[in-house]
Amino acid sequence: MTPSPTTPALEPPTLEEIRAARSRIAGDVVATPLVRLGADGPAEIYLKLENLQPIGSFKLRGATNAMAQAEAGELARGVFTASAGNMAQGVAWCARARGIACGVVVPDTAPEAKLAAITRLGAEIHKVPFAEWWEVLVTRRHPRFDGRLFLHPVSDRRVCAGNGTIGLEIAEALPAVDAVVIPFGGGGLTTGIASALRALKPGVRVYTAEPETGAPMAASLAAGAPVEVAYAPSFVDGCGSKSLLVEMWPVVRRLVDGSFAMPLGAIADAVRLLAERNRVIAEGAGATPVAAALAGKAGTGKVVCVVSGGNIDSAKLARILTGELP
Amino acid sequence: MTPSPTTPALEPPTLEEIRAARSRIAGDVVATPLVRLGADGPAEIYLKLENLQPIGSFKLRGATNAMAQAEAGELARGVFTASAGNMAQGVAWCARARGIACGVVVPDTAPEAKLAAITRLGAEIHKVPFAEWWEVLVTRRHPRFDGRLFLHPVSDRRVCAGNGTIGLEIAEALPAVDAVVIPFGGGGLTTGIASALRALKPGVRVYTAEPETGAPMAASLAAGAPVEVAYAPSFVDGCGSKSLLVEMWPVVRRLVDGSFAMPLGAIADAVRLLAERNRVIAEGAGATPVAAALAGKAGTGKVVCVVSGGNIDSAKLARILTGELP
Numbered sequence: 001m002t003p004s005p006t007t008p009a010l011e012p013p014t015l016e017e018i019r020a021a022r023s024r025i026a027g028d029v030v031a032t033p034l035v036r037l038g039a040d041g042p043a044e045i046y047l048k049l050e051n052l053q054p055i056g057s058f059k060l061r062g063a064t065n066a067m068a069q070a071e072a073g074e075l076a077r078g079v080f081t082a083s084a085g086n087m088a089q090g091v092a093w094c095a096r097a098r099g100i101a102c103g104v105v106v107p108d109t110a111p112e113a114k115l116a117a118i119t120r121l122g123a124e125i126h127k128v129p130f131a132e133w134w135e136v137l138v139t140r141r142h143p144r145f146d147g148r149l150f151l152h153p154v155s156d157r158r159v160c161a162g163n164g165t166i167g168l169e170i171a172e173a174l175p176a177v178d179a180v181v182i183p184f185g186g187g188g189l190t191t192g193i194a195s196a197l198r199a200l201k202p203g204v205r206v207y208t209a210e211p212e213t214g215a216p217m218a219a220s221l222a223a224g225a226p227v228e229v230a231y232a233p234s235f236v237d238g239c240g241s242k243s244l245l246v247e248m249w250p251v252v253r254r255l256v257d258g259s260f261a262m263p264l265g266a267i268a269d270a271v272r273l274l275a276e277r278n279r280v281i282a283e284g285a286g287a288t289p290v291a292a293a294l295a296g297k298a299g300t301g302k303v304v305c306v307v308s309g310g311n312i313d314s315a316k317l318a319r320i321l322t323g324e325l326p
Numbered sequence: 327m328t329p330s331p332t333t334p335a336l337e338p339p340t341l342e343e344i345r346a347a348r349s350r351i352a353g354d355v356v357a358t359p360l361v362r363l364g365a366d367g368p369a370e371i372y373l374k375l376e377n378l379q380p381i382g383s384f385k386l387r388g389a390t391n392a393m394a395q396a397e398a399g400e401l402a403r404g405v406f407t408a409s410a411g412n413m414a415q416g417v418a419w420c421a422r423a424r425g426i427a428c429g430v431v432v433p434d435t436a437p438e439a440k441l442a443a444i445t446r447l448g449a450e451i452h453k454v455p456f457a458e459w460w461e462v463l464v465t466r467r468h469p470r471f472d473g474r475l476f477l478h479p480v481s482d483r484r485v486c487a488g489n490g491t492i493g494l495e496i497a498e499a500l501p502a503v504d505a506v507v508i509p510f511g512g513g514g515l516t517t518g519i520a521s522a523l524r525a526l527k528p529g530v531r532v533y534t535a536e537p538e539t540g541a542p543m544a545a546s547l548a549a550g551a552p553v554e555v556a557y558a559p560s561f562v563d564g565c566g567s568k569s570l571l572v573e574m575w576p577v578v579r580r581l582v583d584g585s586f587a588m589p590l591g592a593i594a595d596a597v598r599l600l601a602e603r604n605r606v607i608a609e610g611a612g613a614t615p616v617a618a619a620l621a622g623k624a625g626t627g628k629v630v631c632v633v634s635g636g637n638i639d640s641a642k643l644a645r646i647l648t649g650e651l652p
Contacts, residue, residue, distance in 0.1 A: 028328040034357055035378060052361060052375075112600070272640065276439070279377040279636030281605040310605030314598065318644035 007138070008251040010155045013193050014157040015199040017157070018164035021065040025162060028064050028097075029053065032166075032303065034173040038277030041180075042116035042296040043303040047278060049172055049285055050308050051266040055089040055117070057191060057238070057309030058163060059153070063090030065162030066151055067098070075100055080145035082106075082136035084185075085114025086309050092123035101266030103145040107133035109233050113313040116240035137186070137245060154186030154248050163189045167196025170304050177204055181289035183209035183239040183308045184217045184259060186233040187248035193306065194255035205299065208252075208293040210213055214240035220249065234264055235316055236284030237326060238309055254282065260298075268292040271320050274307070333464070336481045338517050341525040343483070344490035347391040351488060353377065354390050354423075360499040360630065364603030367490040368622040369505075369629040374496055376634050377612055379530040381415040381443070383635030384489060384515060385479070389416030391488030392477055393412060393424070396599075398614070401426055406471035408432075408462035410563055411440025412635050413478035433459035435559050448545040463512070463571060464548050477552075480512030480571050483533055489515045493522025503530055504627030507615035508606035509634045510534035510543045510585060513574035519632065520581035525635040529626070535618040537610065539586035540566035546575065551614040561589055561651060563640055564609030586624075590652040592617040597646050600633070609638040 008158045013021075024268040031053050037045040050058035069073070078101030093301055095102035102123040106115065107130045126144045128136075136142045140150045152159065169192070170177060175299040180197060182190045194206045208217050214231035226249045231242040244252075250309070270287035271293075274280050289305035292298060333373075339347075358378050363371040375382035380645045393401070404427030407417045414430040421428035428449040432441065439442070446449055452470045452485045454462075462468045478485065496503060506523060508516045524545045534543050550573045557568040596613035599620075600606050608616070613629035616617035618624060645651040 029360060030359065033356065033378065035356060036380065038380060038382075052359065054362065054364060056603075058363075126523040187572075271537050274400075275607055275643070276640055279382050279603055279607040281607060314602055317601070318647040321640040321644040321647075 007062055007247045008147060010107050010191065011157055012195040012251050012255070013157050013161035013164055015196065016171060017161040018168060018192070018196050020062045021161040022165045022168055024068050025064040025165065027059055029061050029166060031169055034170065035278065037290065039273055043293055043298060043300050045290065045293045046174060046302065046304045048166060048304055048306045050166065050281060050306060051280060051282055051310030055093050057089065057165060059086045059088040059090035060093060061165055062159030063094050063151065064158055066158040067094040069158050070149060073077055074104035074149045075139050076100065078148040079151055080104065080142070081151045081153055083153050085118065086238055086311060088123065089114070089121060091151050092118055097123050103148060105136050105142050109237065111207060111237050111313055114311050115208045117311065125179035136177050146306045154188035158190050160192040160195065161212045162190025164196040166306065167193040171197065171200045174304060177201065177304055178304055179205035179207065179298045180304045180306065181207045181209050181298050182291050182306045183285040183288045184210045185239040185241065185285065186245055187252045189306070190256060191248070191251050198255060205257045206255060207292070209250055209288040210234040210255055210261055211240040211267060211288060212263050214242060214262040215259065216241060216244050217252065218259040220244055220259040221253065221259055224235065234284070235320070236264065236267055236288065237286060238283050238285030258282055260292040262288055262291045266295060268320050268326050270294065275321060280307070281312065281317060282308040283309050286310055333573045336517065336573050337483055337485050338521045338577050339487035339490055341522065342375030343487040344518070344522050345495060347487040348491045348494060350394050351387055351390040351491065355387050357495055360496065361604065363544040363616065365599055367620045369618045369626050371616070371623060372500060372628065372630045374492060374605060374630055374632045375608060376492065376632060377608055378431040379449065382637045383415070384414040384492060384613065385412040385416035385633040386419060386483055387411045387491055388488035388514060388518070389420050389477065392482055392484040395484050396475060398454065400475045403457065404428065404431065405476040405477055407476045407479055408459055408469070410480050411444065411562055412437050414444045414449065414631050415440070417477050418444055418447035422448050430472060431459055431462050432466050435563065437563050437639055440637050442638065464634055467608030469587040471528040480514035481571055482507070486518040486521065486638045488513050489518025490522040490634065491581050493519040495524045497523065500628060500630060502628055503527065503630055505531040505581060505624045505629045507533045507535050507618050509567040509614045509622050510536050511567065511611065512571055513578045515632070515634060516582060517577055524581060531579060531583045533616055533624055534587060534588055535614040537562040537593060537614060538589050540568060541585065542567060542569050543578065544587040547585055549581065560610070561583070562590065562593055564611030565614060586618040588614055588617045592621060593637060594646050594652050596620060599649060606633070607636040607638065607643060608633050609635050612636060
């Protein structure tokens with residue numbers, strides 16, 4: 001599965017590019033706190049609270065950095081992205097700030113809370129079947145938004161550089177960090193953070209975490225090559241999928257020490273624990289690394305879990321809090 | 327209602343004492359983030375997220391500062407406090423760190439989540455009727471914990487100085503702040519923050535907020551003298567009461583520009599909004615200032631709401647999220 005000529009392997013961002021991204025986005029993005037998990041576990045577990053970003057997820061970092069580097073002429077035509085919800089909010093936030101049009105192609109599985117937030121930000125939503133949505137990620141085109149600048153949620157070096165600023169902040173806030181666990185969706189968050197850490201702290205273990213209902217990274221690492229897996233939709237809608245983006249595999253396989261496929265029950269337990277002991281709301285994706293760390297997957301020492309976002313429907317959250325879900 | 331000889335009016339902490347408190351507690355307390363509320367309102371509303379402290383409330387600041395100034399001999403006998411839950415966690419946290427015994431007198435209305443947290447921290451809970459509990463706040467004694475050092479949750483200058491560090495952080499993070507809204511329980515949080523702001527930024531408007539089911543501060547300011555009010559227990563268990571502590575009135579009346587008695591429905595709406603738009607969990611007390619700011623009570627401009635804590639039962643939170651409560 002060599003990348004085709006139309007989808008060359010992504011070049012990960014350099015440390016210099018990540019540092020430049022930090023200066024570029026500083027005024028728009030929250031330098032999120034790193035706090036201890038309020039419960040005992042097999043490791044000293046820390047939480048990097050990206051759910052405290054204005055749009056409720058880390059996606060603001062990459063979107064802001066990419067948009068800041070686009071040309072004014074390109075931007076004037078308007079922008080669009082393909083997203084299950086969080087990148088859409090990132091791009092829509094930036095577009096609103098610049099007063100330009102924003103379109104979003106979403107899969108028909110996208111959750112209500114995320115759609116409502118996209119609408120609040122003034123973007124136009126185009127809902128399509130999952131396969132058609134995935135196709136946009138591969139081709140970077142959709143007839144509905146023809147002529148507009150496409151911002152890829154994952155395989156864009158500027159987006160990854162923006163995400164990488166999380167790695168800089170972790171390294172500074174916790175110089176003795178031993179391991180970092182990152183939710184794996186498309187690989188853009190992983191590529192950014194891991195690129196920063198590999199440069200600054202080569203000894204740190206970098207892991208990804210996925211729901212076991214769709215864990216292509218774990219399966220592909222085990223197989224030594226990208227494989228497709230079964231995928232079942234669940235309350236974990238911000239990470240996990242059927243397959244890897246072909247251009248991401250060569251990058252992420254080099255950057256990551258392992259990936260953990262976590263049961264939905266453990267992820268729901270982590271959502272509940274974060275609410276009760278740290279008073280923060282994580283969506284399924286954001287709680288998946290915490291589930292892995294609590295299960296001892298990331299080993300001992302100082303383990304940082306990237307709580308990537310907190311955009312979850314209130315009704316769904318209520319059912320997790322009362323133990324009805326999953 | 328002049329303070330009796332046994333309860334002299336509290337002397338508020340000086341700016342120097344608050345600054346000294348900051349150095350003293352820096353290693354133990356989170357310098358919490360100040361973020362924008364993720365919703366439009368009549369003002370530019372900011373949230374000081376004290377619910378992100380390790381024990382889920384601001385009380386760690388005052389407890390840490392007071393305990394750090396107690397003599398080793400006093401501490402060796404063990405400590406106790408009287409608290410509806412949050413100060414108890416603050417004192418218990420510090421006692422555990424020092425390996426000394428901690429007792430807590432709680433009113434029988436104290437919520438389960440707070441009692442469970444106190445127990446997890448290794449403190450001994452003594453549950454009494456509300457009137458007996460209030461008596462401990464006045465007399466600073468209880469036979470069950472005779473001989474131990476009492477740490478008052480409110481009217482202790484060292485506790486207020488610790489709380490005042492929040493004021494320093496607000497002034498630094500948002501130099502253009504116009505108004506601050508603080509939940510009013512016993513007045514210790516108000517005294518601390520207002521003392522810092524009056525010294526650093528005399529032009530800032532300082533307000534308190536209470537649930538209308540128990541709002542003695544609003545009633546007393548209106549009457550020009552401390553008055554008793556009707557009190558009904560509710561999900562807002564961290565602020566609001568029947569009357570003021572006699573030694574606090576002369577202090578707080580000078581420091582505060584007004585107090586807002588908020589309906590439970592508006593407070594529940596604010597809890598829900600904070601969950602949905604900022605991905606944080608506030609207990610009723612923590613959401614009360616947000617309810618006031620959203621209602622326009624604090625006027626326009628840059629309004630900081632002190633989200634004092636987030637310790638709420640999951641079941642109760644779930645019912646607020648689904649609109650069943652109040």
